[in-house]
Amino acid sequence: MSNLTRRRVVAVLALGTSGVMTLLALAVLAAILWTLLSHGLQGLSLRVFTQMTPPPGGSGGLLNAIFGSVTMTALGLLMGGPIGILAATYLAEYGRKERWSVVIRFINDVLLSAPSIVVGLFVYALLVVQMGHFSGIAGAVALSIIVIPVTVRTAEDMLRLIPQGLRHASAGLGAHPWRTIVSVVYPAARSGLMTGLLLAVARISGETAPLLFTALNNQYWSNSLNQPMANLPYVIFQFAMSPYKNWQSLAWTGALLITLFVLFLSITARMIARLFGPQERRLE
Amino acid sequence: MTVTAVSFRTHLRRQARAELAFRLLTRFCAFLVLALLAGVILILIRGSWPALKLFKFGFLTHDIWDPVAVQFGALAPLYGTVITSLIAMLLAVPFAFGIAVFLTEICPLWLRGPISTGIELLAAVPSIVYGLWGLFIFAPMLQQTLQPWLIAHVGTLPGVGHLFRGPPFGIGLLTAGLVLSIMVLPFITAVMREVFATAPASLKEAAYGVGATRWEVIWDVVVPYSRVGMVGGVMLGLGRALGETMAVTFVAGNAAQISASLLAPGTTIAASIANEFTEAVGPVYLSALIALGLILFLLTVTVIAAARLMLLRLDTRGPAL
Numbered sequence: 001m002s003n004l005t006r007r008r009v010v011a012v013l014a015l016g017t018s019g020v021m022t023l024l025a026l027a028v029l030a031a032i033l034w035t036l037l038s039h040g041l042q043g044l045s046l047r048v049f050t051q052m053t054p055p056p057g058g059s060g061g062l063l064n065a066i067f068g069s070v071t072m073t074a075l076g077l078l079m080g081g082p083i084g085i086l087a088a089t090y091l092a093e094y095g096r097k098e099r100w101s102v103v104i105r106f107i108n109d110v111l112l113s114a115p116s117i118v119v120g121l122f123v124y125a126l127l128v129v130q131m132g133h134f135s136g137i138a139g140a141v142a143l144s145i146i147v148i149p150v151t152v153r154t155a156e157d158m159l160r161l162i163p164q165g166l167r168h169a170s171a172g173l174g175a176h177p178w179r180t181i182v183s184v185v186y187p188a189a190r191s192g193l194m195t196g197l198l199l200a201v202a203r204i205s206g207e208t209a210p211l212l213f214t215a216l217n218n219q220y221w222s223n224s225l226n227q228p229m230a231n232l233p234y235v236i237f238q239f240a241m242s243p244y245k246n247w248q249s250l251a252w253t254g255a256l257l258i259t260l261f262v263l264f265l266s267i268t269a270r271m272i273a274r275l276f277g278p279q280e281r282r283l284e
Numbered sequence: 285m286t287v288t289a290v291s292f293r294t295h296l297r298r299q300a301r302a303e304l305a306f307r308l309l310t311r312f313c314a315f316l317v318l319a320l321l322a323g324v325i326l327i328l329i330r331g332s333w334p335a336l337k338l339f340k341f342g343f344l345t346h347d348i349w350d351p352v353a354v355q356f357g358a359l360a361p362l363y364g365t366v367i368t369s370l371i372a373m374l375l376a377v378p379f380a381f382g383i384a385v386f387l388t389e390i391c392p393l394w395l396r397g398p399i400s401t402g403i404e405l406l407a408a409v410p411s412i413v414y415g416l417w418g419l420f421i422f423a424p425m426l427q428q429t430l431q432p433w434l435i436a437h438v439g440t441l442p443g444v445g446h447l448f449r450g451p452p453f454g455i456g457l458l459t460a461g462l463v464l465s466i467m468v469l470p471f472i473t474a475v476m477r478e479v480f481a482t483a484p485a486s487l488k489e490a491a492y493g494v495g496a497t498r499w500e501v502i503w504d505v506v507v508p509y510s511r512v513g514m515v516g517g518v519m520l521g522l523g524r525a526l527g528e529t530m531a532v533t534f535v536a537g538n539a540a541q542i543s544a545s546l547l548a549p550g551t552t553i554a555a556s557i558a559n560e561f562t563e564a565v566g567p568v569y570l571s572a573l574i575a576l577g578l579i580l581f582l583l584t585v586t587v588i589a590a591a592r593l594m595l596l597r598l599d600t601r602g603p604a605l
Binding site for chain 2: 007008010011014015017018019020021022024025026028029031032035036039083084086087089090091093094095100101103104106107108109110111113114115116117118119121122124125126145148149152176177178179181182202205206207208209212213216233236237240241251252255258259262263266267270
């Protein structure tokens with residue numbers, strides 16, 4: 001075999017392997033989704049959305065868990081989202097060239113990938129110990145702490161994409177920087193900020209670890225933020241680990257619901273970024 | 285209505301006040317991020333103080349985790365954390381490299397979007413779903429196929445054989461590592477794609493110009509150019525793997541022990557905390573679990589910070605993942 005043929009064979013083999021690896025990774029995704037559908041769909045009925053979590057062996061649904069998850073996710077977003085966007089505003093607008101901004105940006109990127117179970121421990125020591133019991137509000141605070149770094153990062157990236165000319169035009173009309181930011185920059189970056197918030201919701205709606213010892217769980221209906229609150233991830237965890245067939249079946253259904261929701265959010269966020277985002281992204 | 289000089293002046297004053305308030309508010313929120321990191325570390329240190337005072341440095345070196353006798357050493361969970369993460373890296377890094385090569389160099393443009401979305405969706409699937417799938421589908425499958433094969437063929441070898449002995453439980457450190465490898469794959473892939481893109485087109489074109497094959501351009505031009513960034517990506521994935529909780533809690537086996545065999549059940553720091561925290565009775569037990577959290581946090585933050593620093597050297601910040 002000549003040298004050239006050998007090199008070509010190596011190239012084909014190596015590149016072929018990379019293709020096979022990609023296919024394998026996609027196959028794993030397909031396998032997981034297939035498992036979820038085949039196990040989760042059986043248990044999916046109207047009951048899931050209208051009844052409380054059952055005792056072992058009994059019949060029931062996931063209503064209290066879904067309600068708790070939605071409540072804490074919404075609250076987490078309401079607390080963490082604005083803080084994240086304001087912090088990003090500082091990094092992208094006021095403090096763009098300050099030395100502290102470099103540090104904050106770096107720390108934020110580190111927090112972005114920090115383990116979420118530690119956030120649970122933090123909020124436990126900060127809130128649960130002080131209050132004396134687990135509560136929905138502690139769960140929401142834990143989720144908001146995960147929202148902040150995600151929002152800071154995406155929002156800063158998006159604000160930076162807004163052309164300087166817009167800011168100069170606004171300043172030329174006599175607007176103060178805050179007026180420019182609120183009335184010109186935010187609206188221009190609206191789709192990008194939306195994308196970031198959607199990704200943050202996608203990130204926290206499946207989070208289990210930060211809720212384990214903040215919101216804990218509640219077998220019954222509770223809309224008090226001062227009480228332990230049921231939530232889908234915890235219920236999935238508890239039911240899946242149990243020996244009861246009806247609990248395991250509900251765990252699969254809950255997992256299917258969460259996954260569909262999260263995948264829907266991720267894809268929607270991507271579409272918004274592609275359709276309404278800046279031009280350069282569309283060329284990808 | 286006419287604008288008088290006086291009302292204009294009050295308008296200006298109001299604007300200036302709003303300006304100051306808004307600026308301070310954004311600055312406050314930005315520094316909140318710093319306070320968050322400091323707060324987490326301080327609170328964890330305070331929480332773990334009773335256990336650390338009692339066990340001193342031995343907390344890191346003892347492998348006995350016995351709540352009944354109130355003896356706590358972090359070595360077994362620490363061992364499990366490191367081993368599962370290493371297994372995950374061993375598998376995820378070559379795959380991430382292959383997928384990044386495929387997506388940046390071979391994949392036709394129209395397929396690139398759907399395939400990269402598919403890979404990134406692996407990161408969107410919640411951890412608990414990986415746990416469920418790992419426990420009910422993946423672990424039984426390994427118990428029937430891979431594990432008996434490993435025990436029969438690799439387990440009989442001297443040396444490495446020790447890693448693959450004992451009964452096939454299905455769950456265990458090996459299974460946890462394999463599930464982790466799937467979970468960190470999209471993160472490493474994203475960084476690798478990003479750093480591959482930083483290799484200058486002129487270098488690649490020059491290589492093509494002297495007759496290099498596509499593979500040679502990747503291996504001899506793009507890879508050496510983006511080496512630092514690739515290491516950064518691997519470490520970012522490692523940071524993820526070290527702290528991953530729910531999936532590992534499902535499949536690691538929840539046994540605070542150090543076994544020679546990778547097939548044996550074990551535990552990780554994150555899984556120990558998740559499993560035991562709500563059942564922990566007594567201040568020392570609770571404090572020992574918080575101390576585990578402190579170790580985990582310091583470990584992951586160090587790894588992730590090193591990763592981000594490496595990526596900064598390439599003028600990319602790494603993905604927003």
